[in-house]
Amino acid sequence: MCADGYTGAKCENNCPEGRFGPKCSGKCVDCADRESCNLITGECSKCPPGMMGILCEQSCLAGTWGEGCKETCDCALGHACNNVDGTCECSTGHAGKKCEDECPAGTWGSKCSQKCRACKNNGICSPINGECQCPPGFQGESCQMRCSVGQWGTDCMNNCTCASDRKQCDPVNGHCQCASGLQGNLCQDYCELGFWGPDCINQCKCKSLSSTCSATTGECTCKPGYFGEVCDKICPEGQFGDYCKQSCGECDEGMICDPVVGCCLEGESFCGIARAEFVKASRGGVAWWPFLLLAFTVILFAFGFVAYYRSKWLKEKDPDLPTVTFHPEHQGFAVDEPDHNEFNNPLYNRKSVVDGGPAKTEKDLEALKLGPRVNLRPQNEYESLDQFQDIPSTSSATSEYHDYEVPDYKRKSQESDDRPGNLYS
Known part of the structure; x- marks a missing residue:
């Protein structure tokens, strides 16, 4: 062998x-x-x-x-390579020289060679098996159905737990909320003006001057004379009515085409008002000057009111007293300037403590009130007036001055004491 x-x-x-x-x-x-x-x-x-x-x-x-x-293989994400030449062999759903890329949208499978079915409601085609991956709140092969009432989340796998049967469960996040257009703990209140949606949490974008906002959908319904998504445009010249669908044609002489009512006489009620309001709103909204003018008028009136009553109060507290003057008629009687003499009698003339003259201003009155006490006992610069009884005289009196004719008299020497007396005899 x-x-x-x-x-x-x-x-x-x-x-x-x-x-x-x-x-x-x-x-x-x-x-x-x-x-x-x-x-x-x-x-x-x-x-x-x-x-x-x-x-x-x-x-x-x-x-x-x-x-x-x-x-050693040099493929991304742990993909295998060919054991003979080292070529990367990408797993399903990936592509690229090193398998670094996922399949482009709409494709799936080995080398991304398969085409996806159409996914609805923002569903995404799986690059691995080609099935539609639905966002929370939707279900079905093509994500064509919303979650059934009482269910929510991915593939509608979660059950709702709302405390009130009047509230609905959000199919996306499971939050309990009122139906669109309603609000309140029991969904008993309608949305306030300018808001819409479930629990009225959305703010309307419609122009309030020219439209109304649907509380359930938030859509703008334009008033006659306006158009646009948010009703922010006025009808073009020659058109009017709901969504500017009507035409004025040729208006009669003296008439204009109003975007709301059509042909009308300028100056009539509502004729041209809509366009004027729209232009004013476009240029900056509400005009503030009337309010400023009113405020200025009120302030001015208040100042005048205070000044008037202050003046009245001062006059009542310190009334003006008359001043008495005399004019001599005897020839040969020399009197120093000025031409009239003041009769220095406290009963007729109140002297200012500031400058010795009659109090004429509010400041002088204040000085009188704040100054030292003055002896108001009558003082007369004349020793006797009996000699004047036989001499005729005329007098005139006003609220400010009293004029008398002055008789002949002699100056008396000044008393050494301060007792009242006449300086003339």
Whole structure:
């Protein structure tokens, strides 16, 4: 019997190519470079690229490739590479030289070769299996259905827990809220003007001057004479009515085409009012000057009122007293300037403590009130007036001055004491 790897009558021949072992019964694997395997063991001295093992019966381990499996794969996200040439073999839903990209929108599968079905309501096609992934609140193969009443969330898997049966469960986040256009704990109140939606949380965008806002949908309904998404435009010249659908045509002489009522006489009620209000609102809204004028008038009136009553109070507290003057008629009587003499009698003339003259201003009156006490006992600069009784005289009196004719008199020497007396005799 021949040894392993040999054959022949006298065991003189090697096993034929591709055979090894006892009686050349083993079959060699394909070795690299077409080399024959070991005649005795069947091992290859060198395995082909991508293979390993004694008999080159195993592929390279994951992440390696090439001759002797000495090379390392360079694919993204852990994707495998070809064990022979190192080419990245992307998993389903990815593409790119290194499998770094997900499939473009609308495609899925190996090498992104499959086309997605149309997903509704912002549903997304899965790049792995091509199914529509629905956003919270929707369900169905194409995300075409909202969650049933009482359910919410992704794939409508959650049950609602609203405290009141009047409130509805939001299919997206599960929050309990009133139906659109209503608000309140029991949803008993309608939305206030300018708000809409569930619980009235949305603010209307409509122009309040020219439209109304739907409390349920938030849509703007334009008043006659206006158009636009938020009713912010006035009808073009020659058109009028609801959404400017009517035409004025040729208006009669003296008439204008009003965007609200159509042809009308300028100056009549409502004729031209809408356009004027629209222009005024466009130029800056409410006119403030009438309010400023009114405020200024009120302030001015208040100042006048205070000044009047202050003056009246001062006059009542310190009334003006008359001043008495005399005019001499006797010839040869010399009187120093000025031409009239003041009769210094406290009963008729009140002297100012400031300058010795009659108090004529409010300031003088204040000085009188604040000054030292004055002896108001009557004082007369004349010793006797009996000699004046036979002399005819005329007098005239006003609220300010009293005029008398002055008789002949002689100045008396001043008394050494301060007793009242006449300075003339």
